[in-house]
Amino acid sequence: MTSLRVDIDQLTRLTRALDSSLLSLRDARRALDHVRADQLGTADLDEACDGFQKRWAHGARELTKRVKTVREGVDRSAAEFAELEEAIRVAFRQAAATHD
DSSP states (O other): OOOOOOOHHHHHHHHHHHHHHHHHHHHHHHHHHTOOGGGTSSHHHHHHHHHHHHHHHHHHHHHHHHHHHHHHHHHHHHHHHHHHHHHHHHHHHHHHHHTO
16 A cells, blocks of 8 residues: 655745755856956966856756756645645545535
8 A cells, every 4th residue: 555645834845945045046146247257366267267157157057947947846746735635625524524
């Protein structure tokens, strides 16, 4: 026998954690946007930092997209489980009322 248990409050906490990670990514991207390569030192260091910043920006954008997709899925799952739980609750109430 399979048992499925879903804690909707836990899904809500996960959504908040995902939102927090999106804010952190945004803040990190903004912080790096203000650093110019010519402020850092040698030409080699400037070039390395430019390359890193481009890769970081691309990676952060991709990660942001994926986190948003996961968040949407968690939201959908929580809503569907809550709907299912309510439907089961209503069905039990109706069944109990017909047996009284």
